[in-house]
Amino acid sequence: xxxxxxxxxxxxxxxxAVIHGLDRKxxxxxxxxxxxxxxEATRSIVEYxxxxxxxxxxxxxxxxxxxxxxxxxxxxxxxxxxxxxxLGPTDxxxxxxxxxxxxxxVDRAIQEIKAEPLKQIIWQQVFAKYPPAFILNCxxxxxxxxxxVKAWLQSGMLSDHDNPEQAAEATVGQxxxxxxTSGHNQxxxxxxxxxxxxxxxxxxxxxxxxxxxxxxxxxxxxxxARTKSIKIxxxxxxxxxxxxx
Numbered sequence: 001x002x003x004x005x006x007x008x009x010x011x012x013x014x015x016x017a018v019i020h021g022l023d024r025k026x027x028x029x030x031x032x033x034x035x036x037x038x039x040e041a042t043r044s045i046v047e048y049x050x051x052x053x054x055x056x057x058x059x060x061x062x063x064x065x066x067x068x069x070x071x072x073x074x075x076x077x078x079x080x081x082x083x084x085x086x087l088g089p090t091d092x093x094x095x096x097x098x099x100x101x102x103x104x105x106v107d108r109a110i111q112e113i114k115a116e117p118l119k120q121i122i123w124q125q126v127f128a129k130y131p132p133a134f135i136l137n138c139x140x141x142x143x144x145x146x147x148x149v150k151a152w153l154q155s156g157m158l159s160d161h162d163n164p165e166q167a168a169e170a171t172v173g174q175x176x177x178x179x180x181t182s183g184h185n186q187x188x189x190x191x192x193x194x195x196x197x198x199x200x201x202x203x204x205x206x207x208x209x210x211x212x213x214x215x216x217x218x219x220x221x222x223x224x225a226r227t228k229s230i231k232i233x234x235x236x237x238x239x240x241x242x243x244x245x
Contacts, residue, residue: 004243005230007037007068012044014233014241019052022235027056030076031216036067039092039145046075046152055156060203061085062217066185070175071145075152079193080201082210086187087198090149090175092141093184099138100178106135146172157199171197 004010028049049057059065059076066088073079073087081087091100109123153168161167174180174196194200203210223229231243 001035002230002245004245006035007041007045009038009041009044010243011037011041011231011233012048014231015045015048017241018233018235018239021239022237024052027058028053029058029060030072031060031062031213032065032069032073033061033063033217033220034065034069034072036065036069036088039068039071039141039148042068042071043148046072049075060213061087062203062213064088064187070188071149071152074149074171074175074198075156077156078199078201080203080209080213081190081193082203082213083190085203086189087193088188089177089181089184089186090145090172091178091181091184092145094134094137094141098178098184099141100176102130102135102138103142104178142176146176149175158197167197 030049055077057076058078058080059073060080061069061073062082062085064086065073066086067090070087070090074090079087091098093099094102105126109119109126113120113123150165150168150172153171154164158164158167158171188196190200190202203213220232223232228244229242230245233241
């Protein structure tokens with residue numbers, strides 16, 4: 001997949017362009033279809049949307065919003081999903097490597113070396129591939145992602161829970177359950193998203209809404225198939241910001 005297809009700092013320019021002139025008092029329904037991307041770019045987008053619309057933001061996922069896309073969905077007051085829609089794990093990656101996987105590897109190395117000291121020779125070769133401070137950066141990235149999504153859930157989607165902090169912590173724990181998922185691209189379908197604790201609206205419960213959402217989604221998929229565009233940010237009034245290759 002082309003690097004520009006992922007969420008990046010450049011996308012904030014797109015959001016600024018298409019939000020300009022909108023009636024912000026109406027709130028925002030954000031249709032998301034993304035493979036994910038940069039964590040800090042995601043933070044800046046969410047914080048910008050909060051400044052523009054407050055917490056009056058809903059998300060609609062006609063197909064998938066993975067990784068950082070899931071983080072954005074968690075920053076909204078509710079997520080509308082179809083039976084085939086999915087979110088995904090929010091465990092961060094650094095230089096293409098899973099940060100939680102690296103730390104799990106460190107823990108495993110410690111346990112194995114304690115049991116069999118000669119194994120440190122093998123593990124030395126494994127950790128030699130990491131640059132200085134890489135493991136610390138993994139820890140920092142994990143904690144940053146965890147606290148970010150927890151804060152958004154606690155103050156937004158789960159704010160009316162009896163114990164918002166506890167509910168947010170439990171939900172984040174499942175979104176970042178490295179050992180409990182088969183991969184970073186695991187698909188959390190609608191039932192799993194409900195089980196995780198997210199507020200889910202079933203798109204199929206409203207036929208008119210379903211047809212409108214899927215019509216929009218299919219129109220964009222056709223646009224990607226027939227043009228060189230790989231990313232489109234567009235508002236309801238036709239204001240468009242696009243990236244083409």
